[in-house]
C-alpha cells in the first residue's frame with residue numbers, strides 16, 4: 121500500500137463529532153498497548169468525555185484533528201507536562217504505516233513553532249520513535265515509569281526538538 125502524500129493530509133480544529141471517532145481509535149487494544157502511558161480505562165466513555173471537556177477548555181492545550189481527504193483518521197496535541205510543552209498523537213490502526221503521523225506531525229510543527237518541544241514514548245514503541253526522529257526529535261534520556269495500559273513499569277524514552 122502506498123504512503124499518503126502531504127497534500128492528502130490536513131489538520132483542523134477539533135469538532136464535537138470527532139470525539140466518538142477518537143474514542144473508537146483508542147479502544148483498540150494493540151494501540152493502547154503500544155501507547156502504554158494512557159491516563160484512563162479506554163472503554164470508560166464517561167471518563168473519556170470528562171477528559172476531553174477538560175483539555176478542549178484548556179488554553180495551554182493545542183489539539184488538532186488529523187484528516188485524510190476529509191476523513192478523520194486521528195488526532196495530535198501539544199500539552200504541558202511538568203511545565204514543559206509535550207507532543208502526543210494517535211492514528212486509527214486501519215491507517216498505520218502509511219506516513220500519516222509523520223506528515224501530520226511535520227505539518228503541526230510548521231504551524232506551531234515554539235521550541236523546545238518534548239515527547240515521551242515507550243522504548244518499544246518504535247513506530248512513534250521513528251515518527252519523532254523523522255521530524256527532528258532526538259533522544260535525551262530514558263526513564264522507567266508505570267504504564268497503565270500494561271499494568272507494569274516499563275522503560276520510556278524522552279525526546280526533544282530544539
Ligand SMILES: CC(C)(COP(=O)(O)OP(=O)(O)OC[C@H]1O[C@@H](n2cnc3c(N)ncnc32)[C@H](O)[C@@H]1OP(=O)(O)O)[C@@H](O)C(=O)NCCC(=O)NCCS
Pocket residue numbers: 151152154155156208209210211212215216217218219220221222223240241242245246247248250251
Ligand atoms: C505511533 C503511531 C502514531 C504511528 O502512526 P503512523 O501513521 O503509522 O506513522 P507513520 O506511518 O508516519 O510512520 C511510522 C514509521 O515507523 C515504522 N515502523 C512501524 N512499526 C515499526 C516497528 N515495529 N519497528 C520499526 N519501525 C516501525 C514505519 O515503517 C514508518 O516508517 P517509514 O515511514 O520510514 O516507513 C501509530 O502507530 C499509533 O497511533 N499508535 C497508537 C498510539 C501511540 O502509540 N501514540 C504515540 C504515543 S508516544
